[in-house]
Amino acid sequence: MKTPSISTLFFFLFVTFSWSVADRTDHFLKCLKEEFHDYNSISSLVYTPTNSSYSSVLEFSVQNLRFVTESTPTPLVIITPEHESQIPPLIYCAKLNHLQIRTRSGGHDFEGLSYVTQVPFIVIDMIKFDKVTVDAEQKIALVEAGATLGTLYYRIAEKSPTLGFPAGACPTIGAGGHFSGGGYGSLHRKYGLAADNVIDARMIDVNGRILDRKSMGEDLFWAIRGGGGASFGVILSWKIQLVDVPETVTVFAVQKTLEENATQLIHRWQYIAPKIDPELFILVRVARVNSDQDGAYITMRAAFTALFLGGIDKLLPLVQEKFPELGVVREDCTEMSWVQSVLYFQGFPIEALDWLLKRQQPYVGYFKGKADYVREPIPEYVFEGIWKLFKEPDAKDADIVLIPYGGIMDEIPEDAIPFPHRAGTLYKILYATYWSKQNAQDADKVLSWLRKLYNYTTPYVSKSPREAYINYRDLDIGVNNDKGEVSYKQASVWGKKYFKNNFDRLVWVKTIVDPRNFFRNEQSIPTWRKWTGKGDI
DSSP, rough: OOOOOOOHHHHHHHEEEEEEHHHHHHHHHHHHHHTEEEHHHHTTTOOOOOOOTTHHHHTTTOGGGOOOSSTTEEEEEEOOSSGEEEEEEEEHHHHHHHHHHEEEOOOTTTTTTTTTOOSOOEEEGGGGGOOEEEETTTEEEEEEEBHHHHHHHHHHHHHHHHOOOOOOOOOTHHHHHHHOOOOOOOOOHHHHTTTGGGEEEEETTTTTOOOOOHHHHHHHHHHTTOOOOTOOEEEEEEEEEEEEEEEEEEEEEEEEEEGHHHHHHHHHHHHHHTTSSSTEEEEEEEEEEEEEOOOEEEEEEEEEEESSSHHHHHHHHHHHOOGGGGGOGGGEEEEOOHHHHHHHTTTOEEEEEEEGGGOOOOOOOEEEEEEEEESSSOHHHHHHHHHHHHSSSTTTTTEEEEEEOOOGGSOOOTTTOOOOOTTTOOOEEEEEEEEEEGGGGGGHHHHHHHHHHHHTTTSSSSOOSSOOOOGGGGGGGGGSSEEEEEEEHHHHHHHHHHHTTHHHHHHHHHHHHOOOOOOOTTTTOOOSSSSOOOOOO
């Protein structure tokens, strides 16, 4: 028998691989037809690239246009289930055909991991799981994974003007991913994170079982509240504890340029904002001021934006005593309801509550974000160095946001849930840069500038590890390999930054509930060891 040449073998392997990838869609769909006795009940919810609606369904929830390019890998199939019973067959058929699953609730993942990967995959889009049920008397709500934060806030406001929930400000974020990554907002100094206020959950595990808190057990329930639900299964819904808010809250916004002592005020803010009354949340956003003519640098502007859980008459004495340098006066302040403050922070008209029900943002562009945690006040001269970096042309559309901690965040133990950034944290920094389709050719330079800024602040932020926030996903800090076993050592490079010592417990839970590491992505929790058991596909 003639031995095949090396070139013949390579050709055979290439054809075999191409066939297997191209054929997986057909095999997956065939599996679905076998699993669903009435396939017509789900056929209208299944989209492949041959469907005319495929692109619109895929792109509807894309919140970062970095991942809408000709070279971006797309899913073989998108499914938009309407009922939880439709999801276990999807998991089974994906396992049978060696396809990864990406679950998308709102599409806000900074790195697009809920709808992009380099290996063959399908997307389970939870957009039809969008119901929110509020029980104002019991102060609880049931929130499906695909419901947006805006919908949650709207439904709460329908039932009570004195209830709220400590989650994010952006109304188009999906609850499924937001809560499972921790989730913070303007109430977190008073009430903690969204995940701190989750009291039950429903999810589907790797074996297709539908679980609640009792049936999943406390270890898995602990893991999905801050550890990233996509590592453990498909989140269906959350049961949350609502919190009390006054009927009237107060907001203010004070802007200062460098010429108006913005640097000194930011430096002073570090000592005040984390220690002040937890009823008061003062966020700082810093960006450069560009000329209208050619976009040239003029100066830096810091916007101090605040929410106070009370009226102006209580706020003014507090801020004038604790932060007199800011110069807040009555004319800077506006009283409104808590739900209106959500709109205020987003720059929407505070009377237009229907804005909260929109699933798409008014503007979707290209961006990249990175995060840091600060445990010691940063010297004034360091901020001056940051401003120098902002003078560079590639910083034209960048900003940094300083989010204060303290309050109850200092009191909740680091291991209460996987989110560990608690006592001793003064504030979090979000670094972000944006660009448009028109200057997409400059994206590499813009990203390089952002990384330079991140490197510059290295000596002045948390260390060993340099902490990061999973809901501000950042693949720069480390990734898992696409195929094969993911080692603990490899994953701990990024895992310790997100979870610190809680990472080990997450790995242990993952090993128990998904030993073959089916639910995986570029930054998913690994297992301790390679699975050698039987009985699971």
